[in-house]
Amino acid sequence: MERTNLTFRGGVHPLGNKDISNRIPIADAKLPAEVRISMHQHIGAPCEPTVNVGDVVKVGQVIGQSEAFVSAVIHASISGTVKEISEIVTATGNVKAVVIEGDGSEEKAYIEEINSLDSFTPEEIIAKIKNAGITGLGGASFPAHVKISPPADKPIDTVIINGAECEPYLTADQLQMEEAPEKIVKALQALMKALSASKGYIAIEDNKPNAIGKIKEAAKGTDIDVAVFKTKYPQGDEKRIIDALLDRQVPAGGLPLDVGVVVQNVSTAIAMYDAVYLGKPLYERVITVTGDAVKSPCNIRVRMGTPIEEVIEQAGGFMKTPGKIIAGGPMMGIAQPSLHMYTLKGMGGLLCLSEEAAKLPKPTNCINCGRCVDACPVHLQPVNIAKYTERQNFEMAAKYHALDCVECGSCSFICPAKRPLVENIRLAKREIRAKEKRA
Ligand code: SF4
Ligand code: SF4
Numbered sequence: 001m002e003r004t005n006l007t008f009r010g011g012v013h014p015l016g017n018k019d020i021s022n023r024i025p026i027a028d029a030k031l032p033a034e035v036r037i038s039m040h041q042h043i044g045a046p047c048e049p050t051v052n053v054g055d056v057v058k059v060g061q062v063i064g065q066s067e068a069f070v071s072a073v074i075h076a077s078i079s080g081t082v083k084e085i086s087e088i089v090t091a092t093g094n095v096k097a098v099v100i101e102g103d104g105s106e107e108k109a110y111i112e113e114i115n116s117l118d119s120f121t122p123e124e125i126i127a128k129i130k131n132a133g134i135t136g137l138g139g140a141s142f143p144a145h146v147k148i149s150p151p152a153d154k155p156i157d158t159v160i161i162n163g164a165e166c167e168p169y170l171t172a173d174q175l176q177m178e179e180a181p182e183k184i185v186k187a188l189q190a191l192m193k194a195l196s197a198s199k200g201y202i203a204i205e206d207n208k209p210n211a212i213g214k215i216k217e218a219a220k221g222t223d224i225d226v227a228v229f230k231t232k233y234p235q236g237d238e239k240r241i242i243d244a245l246l247d248r249q250v251p252a253g254g255l256p257l258d259v260g261v262v263v264q265n266v267s268t269a270i271a272m273y274d275a276v277y278l279g280k281p282l283y284e285r286v287i288t289v290t291g292d293a294v295k296s297p298c299n300i301r302v303r304m305g306t307p308i309e310e311v312i313e314q315a316g317g318f319m320k321t322p323g324k325i326i327a328g329g330p331m332m333g334i335a336q337p338s339l340h341m342y343t344l345k346g347m348g349g350l351l352c353l354s355e356e357a358a359k360l361p362k363p364t365n366c367i368n369c370g371r372c373v374d375a376c377p378v379h380l381q382p383v384n385i386a387k388y389t390e391r392q393n394f395e396m397a398a399k400y401h402a403l404d405c406v407e408c409g410s411c412s413f414i415c416p417a418k419r420p421l422v423e424n425i426r427l428a429k430r431e432i433r434a435k436e437k438r439a
Contacts, residue, residue, distance in 0.1 A: 002216075004206075006244040007230040010377040012410045014168050014233055014331065016207060021290045021297040022171040026179060028301045029314055031102065035077050035305030036088050037063065039096040041345045042135040043142045044070030049098050055082045060281045061109035063098045072143040072345075073133040076109070077283040077303035078102040088342060091327065091334045097305070097342070113279040117190055125194040125276055132275030133282045133345075138162065138173075138236070138265030139328055141346035144272065147264070148194055150257045156195040158246065161188050162265045163204040163211065164229060164236035167329030170349045172286040173266035175299045177204070177211035180270060181218035187269035188224055190276045195262060200224040203241050207231040233331060234408040238263040240377055252404045267348060282345060289315035291352035293322045306343045308336070308350060323358030326351040331409040361418045372411035372421055378404050382411035386424035394435065397428035405429065 040046035047064030051057060057076040064074035080102040088097040120128070130145035150156055161184055165173040177184060188200045202219065204212050206228050216226050227245050229235050239250045241263060248259040256263050264272070267285060274280040283304055290297040295316025302311055308325070312318065326333035327347045372382040381400055388396040402425055411421040 002226060002228070003245065004228040005230055006227060007232060008235065008240040008244045008377055010375055010379070010410065011232040011234060011240075012375050012413050013231075014413055016231075017169045017290070018171050018174070018207070020169065021288050021299060022174055024175075024298045026172075026175050026286050026299045026301055029303070029306065029311060031078060031104065031106070032303055032306040032310055034083070034099065034101050035303060036097045036099050036307070036342045037074060037077060037305035038088060038090060038342065038344055039064045039074060039098065041074065041141060041304070042072040043140070044068060044072070044146075046095065047071060047074050049085050049096065051082050051098060053082050053084055056080070057082060057100060058107045058109035060283055070143055070146055072135045073131065075133055075281040075283045076100055077305055079105050079107045089337065090341065090344070091336055100305070110279055110281060115277050115279070117186070117193060117276070120193075120276070122194045122196065125190050128276050128279075129272055132271065132280070134268060134271045134275060135282075135345050136265065137267035137271060137285055137345060137348065139332065139346050139348060141344075144264065144268060148191065148262060150195070150262075154257045155260060156197050156257060156262050157260045158199040158201070158262075159188060159191045159195060159197045160200075160227075160238075160241060160245065160261060160263045161202045161269045162236055162238060162241060162263050163202055163208070163215070164241065165208070165266070166205060166231070166233045166236040167331055167333070167349075168233070169290045169351050170288045170329045171290075172288045172299050172348055174208050174211050176266055176270055176286060177208070178214050181214040183273040184215065184266060184269045185218045185222060185224055186277060187273040189222065190272060191262065191264065197262070201227045201245060203227045203229060203245065205229050205231045205235055233410065234377060234406070237377065237406055237408060239406070252401065285343075285345065285347075287311070287343065287347055288349040289352070290349065291354075292357050293318050293320045293352040293354040295319040302343050304343055304345060308341045308343060309339045311343060311350060312339075312352060318352065320354035320356075322352050323355035324353045326353070331413065332407060363419050364417045366417050366419055369416060371414045371416065375410040375414040377408060377410065378406060380405060382421045382425060383419075385428055386419060386421045389424040389428040394428055394431040397425075398432045402428040403432060
């Protein structure tokens, strides 16, 4: 049964800017001569290198792992020789990286299989996803095997593949839904089997009619439904999807599994298809390279650890002086401190804004219009959290539920005074969590 016109309370309508890249088919990036693969590409414990300088490695070979449950194994993305193990700069600090000098042979450490779901037990499906090092590729980078291993007292009845892709500019998920809809349907079937879930949905916003058509066609004859949502930001937030589709509310501080649901995004589903049906580990992903500063915006499949400078070069390079490079989209993406950065599992886009487009308007005084409150999908009072944060009163910021903020940026976007609301709320969250740790 098709569900349409689904939506949530609050949210905003930023300019989509998806037409810049949503008609460009996915292309494979040139094989990088060298990759610098971060050992910490996920939420949880970082990996330690399992290779040494001088080792010869194959594509898909394990090069980093951790004993911790909340972690994700890391694989070589090219074949070659480990040149060094050193630190690289990332937007969240310095991390250890394995540097591989490519030999171009593309020799693989795994055998590509074509498996049928019938041959696997639920435990084997989860193990395949874990061994492939899959993390949430929508940006959250949470290890996928953890998300699909709920405790026994939290049974899952519904799995949702999140194809909302509500972030402006990003089109990688849309293109993958159009080009590989069967993979997404099959990945959902695998997840439903792994979790013994009886219901499966693929959630898509109504600004992607081609993707909706292709997915519907691929899902014909299965017990999977397509759910169509009104285009509104942040519809892709998993709690907004669950609320709009199932009328279930994830409790504050809770997770979708608290209401019997698992949500995985489209890119993650494709990686799961590759892992379960083909035996392929996660060492490449599709990213959107876009923005007014690049010559030829595109959707491109890149190997992990590729220099972002090289990726931008394959989008024709810069045609304007870049003012800001953002990993992800403009609402929730992370500004990159330099061009000497490397692709990661959680990097779904490279938004390159010119100096002019990146210029932020000067904030003025709050006029108490309440628009930020109306826009907040979590029903918070961003104006009050931000005001208390500015006064360093984090106790009051906590009382206004700062920790429930999903950092969607809708409040900052809508504010006519251009107050840095989400930045202040992020700061409040950091301070509140630091205080909780000290206590
Ligand atoms: S307070 Fe947080 S959740 Fe609410 S609109 Fe602002 S960024 Fe989004
Ligand atoms: S939207 Fe901006 S100006 Fe209006 S109440 Fe919120 S912070 Fe103040």
